[in-house]
Amino acid sequence: MISQKPERLFEHERNSGAANRKSDIRGTYDERLNHILEAATGLIARVGYGRASMRAVAREATVSLAGLYHYFDSKERMLFLIQTRTFNSLLNNLREKLHGVTDPIEQLRVMVRAHVGHFAANMAALKVCSHELDSLTGAAHDEASRLRRDYYDLTRSIVDRIYDAHTTESTLDRHVATMCLFGTLNWLYRWYDPKRDRSPTTVANQISSQFLHGVLGVSSRGC
Amino acid sequence: MISQKPERLFEHERNSGAANRKSDIRGTYDERLNHILEAATGLIARVGYGRASMRAVAREATVSLAGLYHYFDSKERMLFLIQTRTFNSLLNNLREKLHGVTDPIEQLRVMVRAHVGHFAANMAALKVCSHELDSLTGAAHDEASRLRRDYYDLTRSIVDRIYDAHTTESTLDRHVATMCLFGTLNWLYRWYDPKRDRSPTTVANQISSQFLHGVLGVSSRGC
DNA sequence: AATGACCGTATGTACGTACGTTCGGTTTTT
DNA sequence: AAAAACCGAACGTACGTACATACGGTCATT
Structure with missing residues (x-):
């Protein structure tokens, strides 16, 4: 953990108890x-x-x-807070939406939909997280990387289950496949404007469909 | 066109004619x-x-x-030169490799292979081009965008031909599909190290196979 | 009820530094 | 001798950060 300044976030509310603060x-x-x-x-x-x-x-x-x-005591820590909050909300949101979904294919659809939806609702934050990955250094960089890694692992586990359930033998590298998906998703901020283009749901559907067909279609079983 | 300083690039070679220069x-x-x-x-x-x-x-x-x-007369112009050169060589390389290839599916395989190969050979340059898109301003930004746009259009025309030839009716947006491919390709610099990971050819094959199955598999014709 | 120590919040200002760029001159090449 | 290539030193600026200070509340003590 990193902390060195107030940033109490949710620690002891000031003016505790009284809901009516005049000041x-x-x-x-x-x-x-x-x-x-x-x-x-x-x-x-x-x-x-x-x-x-x-x-x-x-x-x-x-x-x-x-x-x-x-x-915050430095500009870098400000960026750190932005990234941390965004990634945490991304992760929590995904875990929540994934709750109760057991079919791996549906899990992936949920993941993509959640990501695109979160992007549409927080474009600036996700752009910052995608683009300023390496602007953090030292411990802050490590902690942000850890969060990103958690997000990857969660997605990767879905991809793994898809492979295990639907593929007999495949020449596809699962890491490569996962990174292709992340590329597609993280590149959104370069071109996708939910206000102008098709709806987040539509785009999410196309992305998951393409990915699923891409991954499953390549396996020797055909469709 | 933008020019305001020496930067003769390929204009009059000094020491012309004589291959043997002492100095x-x-x-x-x-x-x-x-x-x-x-x-x-x-x-x-x-x-x-x-x-x-x-x-x-x-x-x-x-x-x-x-x-x-x-x-060069400014830092920004230095970046402009880097981006211009990289994009031009990317484009020329692709056009050359595409020469004589008529099957749209094979064209796409060629495109992906060329891009990944070019990336493996010029990682730093492609990283800069992917990451510093908006660090240019004014006319320099416009000209760099134009080059990128040419690259997009060329790729998009391949995608179009694939759709037209192999798809009866499809709910997929071609622009979205193309941008997904670019996302996959432009995100390479975040994770792919040709020295450590699988070979460029292998990765390129997986990317094109996934993309093609993704695009064709979603159409109503199945596989 | 009044006092005063204390804390959280907020500000204006200044410091030191690192940056992009320029200028005048020197060396090297032709 | 003319031109091209190159350099050391400087200039102005904009930046991140630190400092000293001020205001308004809270609360224990009087």
């Missing part, structure tokens, strides 16, 4: 942190992490430059 | 420019365009900082 027009600590992170996410998605200066983030979030450093 | 241990103008661009490409691929300082590029290319500006 604090701007909301709780977490709400304000969220607001800042959302502003930062949008800006980074637009201009990239390197070119997103803390001054610009502050302007975007209507906070003073120094005020930012009350919520 | 110039360091080679012709183009050779030295290439050397610098290659050094820059490697560095940018490693640390990203934003963090690749001109000082570091100069060090990497064993040129003085000011010496760089003899070859």
Whole structure:
């Protein structure tokens, strides 16, 4: 675990107990942190992490430059928080949607649908996570990688089950197949605009269908 | 067209005619420019365009900082040259390999093989082209986009022919299908290491097989 | 009920640094 | 001697971060 600053997130609520707080027009600590992170996410998605200066983030979030450093002690930690939150919500969302689904093929459809849906609802965040993978260093990079790895493992286990259940013998490498899927999904931010293009569900259906036929069709059993 | 500095590239060769040049241990103008661009490409691929300082590029290319500006008048133009050259060689290579191939399915196999092969031989350059798409601005950005667009159009025309020849009616969006393929290909730089993993040919075969089965299998005709 | 120590939140300002670029000059090549 | 190639040193700027400070609440003590 990494922690060195307030960032209590969900630890002891201030003004604890009383639901009616008179002060604090701007909301709780977490709400304000969220607001800042959302502003930062949008800006980074637009201009990239390197070119997103803390001054610009502050302007975007209507906070003073120094005020930012009350919520995180460095720019890199800000990016870390963005990535961590996004990946956690991606993972939790997927685990939840997967609950009760047993057919591997349906599991994959659920996974793709969840991912595309999550993308459509959080384009900026997913763009940042896809594009700024290596902007973190040291322990922060490791922890973010661990989260990404969890997401991969979960998806990979679905792919494995599909192979095991439907394929007699196959020349396809499962890692390659999984990475192809991730490529398709992580590249979305380069071209897909849910507002302009077909609906997330439609796109998700096409992606899973193509992937499933691609993987199953290549096996010696045909369709 | 964009040009405003020497960058003669292939214009009047100096030392023309004589193959035996006594001077110039360091080679012709183009050779030295290439050397610098290659050094820059490697560095940018490693640390990203934003963090690749001109000082570091100069060090990497064993040129003085000011010496760089003899070859291009700005950092952005350096990136532009890298992207332009890579895309041009990608396109020319593909057009050449496609020559004489008429079967659309074989055309797609050729395209994927060419791309993966080109990637394996120029990992750093393709990484830079995939990752720093939007680091160019203005006219340079437009011209790079145009090249990318040409590459897309060429691939898209193959996909179209596949659909037209082998599909009676299909619910699949051709643009989506093409972008999925590009996602798979452009994401290679995130995970594929030809030295460690399976050979480029093997990976290319798997990618094209999956894609073809994915696209054809979904059509109502089955396999 | 009033006091005062304390904490969370927020700000303005300044520091040091690293960056892209330029300039004037020197060396090398033709 | 002219031109091309190259360089050291500097300039201006924009950045991340640190510092000193201020305001408003909370709460134990008086």
